[in-house]
């Protein structure tokens with residue numbers, strides 16, 4: 247799948263990114279009366295689902311524009327992600343009678359995701375076989391792979407499609423919500439970011455991948471947000487051979503949880519670890535010790551959508567600070583909620599005004 251996720255390929259998608267993101271920007275402009283409280287966690291969830299649906303799979307989901315109620319797909323993704331978390335936390339869950347109804351709902355959600363994924367897959371297959379024009383997206387790649395290798399297991403491919411939705415939507419929405427909170431709590435950082443965005447793009451509404459590459463401070467802000475609030479805080483590995491770490495013997499075949507959340511808050515590597523300080527990631531200083539910070543993990547199973555997610559977040563955040571001033575609802579909780587991913591507990595409620603009003 248790597249070709250679909252290379253920066254050069256993502257660059258070709260920048261116009262589609264702009265179109266989808268502008269739907270949210272226009273919606274916020276309509277609500278920018280300085281009073282209306284908007285749950286940005288919810289809005290970012292809608293947007294990132296629309297983006298991965300449209301850009302990855304050619305599905306027009308219209309969550310940002312039309313929904314008062316979450317779509318069937320959105321609800322199913324939420325339940326499925328909750329199910330992942332429930333299974334990880336409680337290995338005995340399936341033996342608990344009180345959880346059976348919930349587990350049945352999670353299974354139903356997984357079936358819904360697979361049915362919808364299969365519909366998209368079959369539709370695209372027909373289009374390719376007829377020789378119709380089809381976008382060069384993730385779905386095209388998967389369908390062509392199956393057509394060229396009929397022996398591949400179609401069920402696994404459906405799992406892959408579902409994985410992309412689960413892995414690529416909420417993580418990005420949570421990152422963006424935490425970033426807004428951090429910016430609001432650190433007005434000096436926000437001002438510096440606004441100045442950078444203004445220098446690079448001025449009033450231009452179309453933001454290119456190249457523009458985001460020029461925004462060095464934005465990159466530092468995103469990295470620092472991911473340090474304090476990694477949406478995917480833990481990952482698991484199994485060691486193939488016996489190992490010993492600082493006197494602890496870990497036999498082969500042990501399930502090991504590795505946490506970027508813990509590691510990135512250790513004082514020995516990150517002085518004043520709870521301080522939001524994008525300067526830590528100033529490329530001129532190179533202050534981050536290797537293997538202490540890994541919000542996308544490291545190695546061959548690192549997040550395949552890392553560039554996709556970061557470019558998406560940069561475009562969305564730069565468009566928001568370019569167009570709006572915002573205030574967060576100070577009465578909401580700024581705690582972290584952990585349910586498979588880390589997200590802001592209070593939903594990141596904000597009110598907006600237009601910058602030029």
Ligand code: HEM
Nearest residue numbers: 413414417418421478481541542543547548549550551555
């Ligand atoms: C801020 C956004 C994101 C964060 C923080 C994030 C983080 C992660 C992490 C920590 C993993 C686990 C890797 C491991 O187990 O070592 C992962 C895996 C994965 N991510 Fe992301 N991700 C993000 C966005 C995305 C996006 C936008 C996509 C797709 C468009 C995506 C697709 C995937 C897939 C398919 C995997 C599984 C890779 C594998 O098992 O080989 N992610 N992600």
